[in-house]
Amino acid sequence: MSSTQSTIKPNNHRVHPCPNDKKLSLVNKLISDNRESKIIVVTSIDAKSVEDFLQNENSQALENVQVVDDRTLIKDETLVCDLLISLDVPGKAVLYMARLAHTTSRALLLLNETEQKLLYPIETLLGRVIKQDIIEGFEYVVIEKPQTDSKYTPKKMTQSQIKEEAKKRYDKETGEPKPKREYSDDKKDFKKDFKRDDKKDFKRDDKKDFKKDFNKSGKDDKWAKKDKAPNKYLGKDENGKAIFSGKSGDRNHRHDGSQREEGYPPKKVGRKINIKSLKKSEDKKD
Incomplete structure (x- = not known):
């Protein structure tokens, strides 16, 4: 089977968000909840320290549990388990797909906040999104950024406050809205209002009146047609x-x-x- 393919069903593949200081405790809890299953705990760091921690926390011998690193897991093809617990995410998504090749039933992945960005390449190779389950007591706290007051931030106002503000914009002295202007559809009235009284109505064929009104200097128009001798x-x-x-x-x-x-x-x-x-x-x- 190719290292980029997995036969695990989507419901048996889970991601548990967890901070680094609580990961080992969460692994110990998952082992105690699945003692009947054959378990492999894989990590990209020192596997010996992880194994020592689990031995100290459990009074009973962990016969069905193996703690290995990525190099050992890839070299030994005989290592197969029912439940694969990934303590962290490898730098390359192909390495994680190689981990999944060693489990026959279930796979769990522990992620801290900074490792979330490494999940997208893995989901791309799988062709699906891995469901994330938060276990109470082991989740990491997401710190929300405080909202800074900005001068462009709109104020939350009630409907009555909005009406009062609108009235002030219309008329600051009285606080009442200005009366609406009545518009007429009669084009003649519109032209009549904007018609200048001192302007004379000129006819197209009335050339004498036109020259007379616009000859301000009182002299003969030099462009006027003159009788030739x-x-x-x-x-x-x-x-x-x-x-x-x-x-x-x-x-x-x-x-x-x-x-x-x-x-x-x-x-x-x-x-x-x-x-x-x-x-x-x-x-x-x-």
Whole structure:
């Protein structure tokens, strides 16, 4: 059988939390409760001192009890028992699984507070959680950390105190809650309340009023559209080029300065030719 497998039933495998100074006394009690069973007590420390303690505490000879260390237990495959009592936890979970290979029925593990962290790798190999049983008189005391008062710790208040505190937040002078504000669903009323009286309603097509209201300086708006003066022919320059009073090109006057006709430039510049029809006729000829 592999050292990482165990045939012990979950109900026959237990963990007993116990401090170090009470472990030997607990082992002695477990032996006295199971005298009819063949017992092996295994430890990773000096097995001789453990055996001497048990011999001194028991007046009767411990014929069915063997105290060994991990090295002796692993080397001797003939060591088999009904009840395996582990006085401590080995550093590696595989070593504990090797211990379980030497029991046929039950296994008990004694753990102190610092050894609890070594239990998780063992449970991982087993694929289950080992049930923990506390024996009265042998448990270790868990010291709870005192709760420090923090400024962020919320105060425990009754419902009436919460209401009084809420009233003070609303109105400190009277101690009464402020009246609820009534909201209206009418959008027109909402706009009317926030509408400025000094602001004039402008229409999209009313350009004169818009310019008049926003021309604060009283001067003519430089961006306003002004009436252009007629473009007059003034003569020719030294090179014989026509001179006009305004910005005007050859589109309105001829080179000699005379006014062009109203129909100039002509809208119809020539006959339109349909390129698609020409291509079709050429394809037919081919």
